[in-house]
Amino acid sequence: MQGKYFINTYGCQMNVHESEKLAGILRSRGYTEAESLETADIVVFNTCCIRETAEQRVLGNLGIVKKLLETKPGLKVAVCGCMAQKPGAEKALKKRCPFINIIFGTHNLHKFGEYLDQLNQKKYIGEIWEKEEGIAEDIPVYRTSGVNAWVNIMYGCNNFCSYCIVPYVRGRERSRNADKICDDVKRLLDEGYKEITLLGQNVNSYGNDLGGEINFARLLERLSGFDYKYRIRFMTSHPKDLSEDVVKVIAASDKLADYVHLPVQAGSDRILKLMNRKYTQKDYLEKIDMIRKYIPHVGLSSDVMVGFPTETEEDFLETVNVVKRVWYNNLFTFIYSRRSGTPADKMEQVDISVKKDRIKRLIALQFDIGNREAKNCVGKTYEVLCDEWKDGKAKGKSSCEKAISFRSENDVKGQFVQVKITGTKNNQLKGELVY
Ligand code: 5AD
Ligand code: SF4
Numbered sequence: 001m002q003g004k005y006f007i008n009t010y011g012c013q014m015n016v017h018e019s020e021k022l023a024g025i026l027r028s029r030g031y032t033e034a035e036s037l038e039t040a041d042i043v044v045f046n047t048c049c050i051r052e053t054a055e056q057r058v059l060g061n062l063g064i065v066k067k068l069l070e071t072k073p074g075l076k077v078a079v080c081g082c083m084a085q086k087p088g089a090e091k092a093l094k095k096r097c098p099f100i101n102i103i104f105g106t107h108n109l110h111k112f113g114e115y116l117d118q119l120n121q122k123k124y125i126g127e128i129w130e131k132e133e134g135i136a137e138d139i140p141v142y143r144t145s146g147v148n149a150w151v152n153i154m155y156g157c158n159n160f161c162s163y164c165i166v167p168y169v170r171g172r173e174r175s176r177n178a179d180k181i182c183d184d185v186k187r188l189l190d191e192g193y194k195e196i197t198l199l200g201q202n203v204n205s206y207g208n209d210l211g212g213e214i215n216f217a218r219l220l221e222r223l224s225g226f227d228y229k230y231r232i233r234f235m236t237s238h239p240k241d242l243s244e245d246v247v248k249v250i251a252a253s254d255k256l257a258d259y260v261h262l263p264v265q266a267g268s269d270r271i272l273k274l275m276n277r278k279y280t281q282k283d284y285l286e287k288i289d290m291i292r293k294y295i296p297h298v299g300l301s302s303d304v305m306v307g308f309p310t311e312t313e314e315d316f317l318e319t320v321n322v323v324k325r326v327w328y329n330n331l332f333t334f335i336y337s338r339r340s341g342t343p344a345d346k347m348e349q350v351d352i353s354v355k356k357d358r359i360k361r362l363i364a365l366q367f368d369i370g371n372r373e374a375k376n377c378v379g380k381t382y383e384v385l386c387d388e389w390k391d392g393k394a395k396g397k398s399s400c401e402k403a404i405s406f407r408s409e410n411d412v413k414g415q416f417v418q419v420k421i422t423g424t425k426n427n428q429l430k431g432e433l434v435y
Helices: 013-028 052-071 089-096 109-118 166-170 178-191 216-223 244-252 269-274 281-294 313-326 352-377
Strands: 003-009 031-033 042-047 076-081 102-104 125-127 148-152 195-199 231-235 259-261 299-306 330-335 381-390 393-398 403-407 416-425 428-434
Touching: 003 013, 013 031, 013 042, 013 076, 013 109, 013 148, 013 195, 042 052, 052 076, 076 109, 089 102, 102 109, 109 125, 148 178, 178 195, 178 216, 216 231, 216 244, 244 281, 269 313, 281 313, 299 313, 299 352, 313 352, 330 352, 352 416, 352 428, 381 403, 381 428, 403 416
Parallel strands: 003 031, 003 042, 042 076, 076 102, 102 125, 148 195, 195 231, 259 299, 299 330, 403 428
Antiparallel strands: 381 393, 381 416, 393 403, 416 428
8 A cells, every 4th residue: 555645636627637547547556545635645736837827826736735744744746737848847846846756747647657666766756758759548547527537539739829838738639549539438338427528629630640541520420329328528629620520410419419619719800810720700600600500509618818919909899799699608718828938928918907807898798698598598498417416406417518406306416317497596507307
């Protein structure tokens, strides 16, 4: 028995899933999960660097660990993920937090077990691979996500949006072998998982690097052919790459959720060009119309950024226009954050007070849309996959990703049930079981 681990995860679902791999590796070495940081023997920071706030959170929590070390000098500390992969990060982290025992990057996560084995002999192990090297398969995964399981279909990003650090810390696009993905999904369904979320920075490019043997639409077809009741979701789609073919496949299968996360980022054509997004507002809205043509009840969500360099009030109002036109289910709003090494960092920056004002207005707009949309749902019945149940209180999501809470005497976690919406509270949908 090696002791107890505690993993701190920051950032996106990709990181959450990679923490399941870190936990899998730790458990394969005999570690068990600690209930809290205070009772752990090793703490792992799986970091994110997409915005400055994410990095500040990591550094703040490393400060807490430094204090803890005064009373627990045997505690081991490992730091990995996107922040560790940034050029020069290892040296900077080690200087600021000399107590760290292991630092490794995104490209060598699969080597974590070897680093753990070396902990007995070495005080410090630091290894960051500069470049990605293919795809490491067969890493043990320890899932704690209930009825939903994440499956990677590809890694990396080739898009180089001018504000984004991801292509620098995740490398170029690499697609996993389709048979391996199908085997993973089949095994998870055999184990009783009901919802599979396919992960990739840009899932619509799936297969581009596999010599034309498969693309995302064909992969979705294969993954929707198993003889179980389940749902497949995926994220993230780049608007320039989401094809009509993929949308038709979603429309034709009841296994593929009626939901698309399609980040627009901004509404102004001038800003979209500066962002290197490769579409205009018109292209984007046409894509939304195309999706709605095939899947009328589709749930849509988006990532939107305010305060990108040089953004004027008129530019911002174009973003407002898109949000009003599309009427998203859900909107993830961000204040642009400077990332050194990206082209946008060198452009003329917008004042923070202007950024704060714009994000406040955007959040208020989406709240209003969410409120009206929630009221529209009253009286409708949805098929809900229950993912939480306790003492008669249940929660779950519809295929179009509406979050719904309802009462059920029986434990229906992991079951698909029919729920009629009876009312709303703070934009949340409440319903009752329909038998
Ligand atoms: N500043 C703010 N938000 C960013 N995102 C990516 N890079 C930045 C940045 N530098 C947002 C984008 C992306 C989401 C995952 O994070 O909206 O879609
Ligand atoms: Fe970043 Fe753009 Fe790639 Fe998304 S598509 S990860 S925003 S560079």
